[in-house]
Amino acid sequence: MPDRFVDLTQGVAMIVTDLHGDGDAFDRYVTHFRQLYASGAAQRLIFLGDLVHSYGGPRHDHSLDILRGVMALRAELGPDTVITLLGNHEMPHIYGVSLVKGEIEFTPRFERALGADRDSVLAFLRSLPFYVRTAAGVMLSHAGPASEAIPHVETLRCFDHGALLAQADMALAQADDLALYYEHYEKVHGAPYADDARHYLAVSGPADPRYPHLLRASLIAEQSKPFAVLWDVLFTQNELGLTEYGYVQIVQQFLEAFSAGAPAPQRVIVSGHIVTPLGGYMLVNRYHLRLSSAAHARPREAGHYLLLDCAKPVRAANELLPALGTVFADHLEALA
Ligand SMILES: [Mn+2]
Known part of the structure; x- marks a missing residue:
């Protein structure tokens, strides 16, 4: 039975999210992680999903290169060192479901690109966990709190794509x-x-x-009912369309539901998935930090990573802000 929750009790994790086929950003983050790893400043690299599907033309889409790179890095440094969470742009490929947003057809290009890598890449995507829970009380996920997840914690924890297929x-x-x-x-x-x-x-x-x-x-x-649950959870729009009060209720219920069996009560959640219009992160509320490392940052070069000490208790999302970092310093200097 697969376990889609990863529980971490120690070490510093470098967290990166939503690269969406941006090969330059991927190279920058990996280079930076290697420096932190070598110096002992970080022990893990965690991608919060949506590594694939560029919003631009085919020339700018390095989705397959990025997945190959993540798989190679994981093989080199170990599966506990390089962790990738499933995003809503990876999930459709596990099932062969197509994903279309307005005029953009995300999935066909990647399906054509897969070629000889198909089996290894799809096996990798099928293996991905959905959530990280930490002794710091900080939970990580691709899309963040979703009311649809709250009654289905066990379904999500034991999710078996192979059985559905x-x-x-x-x-x-x-x-x-x-x-x-x-x-x-x-x-x-x-x-x-x-x-x-x-x-x-x-x-x-x-x-x-x-x-x-x-x-x-x-x-x-x-x-498939389980498929629908996972789809809704990965495509959730969080606070959009809700009142501030209503969304805080959902975040708190979500964190409480996912605290069962966790290394500590989960009090804060970090996710990607949605554009941050004013830079590379956003405090959605006291319990939810939204991170954008490239594609969802405005501008892209405002993208950030987060360094999280998995052992040090965190009580509110704003305590994480001093641990945000950038790999685009050269761009930012040029803009200044
Ligand atoms: Mn997403």
């Missing part, structure tokens, strides 16, 4: 009339299945063993 494979294998499933797909999506499978999942044709995977994806996305 296997159940759907079994349903399709045992279907009396598989053609009905394909017809249903084409009715819902208004396009020939073969064309969609080629476009969204880089499937070569009906002889490709991955040919049914888009069908499997739509089956899971339409009908």
Whole structure:
């Protein structure tokens, strides 16, 4: 049974989030981490997810290079030293679900790029934890507090992508009339299945063993309850659309629910996922710090990392501000 929660009781962690295919930012953060690691100033590098999917053109999208880099660094320094949490931009690839935002189709480009790396990259994505809890009382996640998570802590802790995929494979294998499933797909999506499978999942044709995977994806996305929980949790919009009071209630209930079995009561949460319009971080409230390391910072060069001592108790999010740092000092000097 997988455990999607990582509990840390010691060491300093360098936290980086939402690189979204920005290869230059990735190189800067890794270089900086190597210096901190060598000098003993940090023992862990933690990515809060959304390593993949650039908002720009294909030339600027280094998503696959970044994933390869993270996997290599993890192999070099050890799985306890390099930790990556699952983001909402990684999750769709585990299932073959497509992700579209306005005009931007995020997933097809990455599916085409995967090539020979497909199996190793997807196995890595399937292995990723969702949350870090610390003895400092600081919790880390990609998208932050979500009311949808509160009743489903155990579902999330034991989340098994492989079981969901296997159940759907079994349903399709045992279907009396598989053609009905394909017809249903084409009715819902208004396009020939073969064309969609080629476009969204880089499937070569009906002889490709991955040919049914888009069908499997739509089956899971339409009908799996655990999938829906994880999707809602990873795509949550936090305080947007809520009153300040209402959101504080959710954060407190969320932290309390996730404190069961944690190394200490979790009192503060750090997440990425949403743009910080005035720089590279934002105090959402007393209990929630939003971090932007590149793509979600405004401007990008205002991106920050956070150094977190996992053992030293933290009671409020503003206590973390002195531990924010930048790897874009050269840019900032040029701007000054
Ligand atoms: Mn995100």
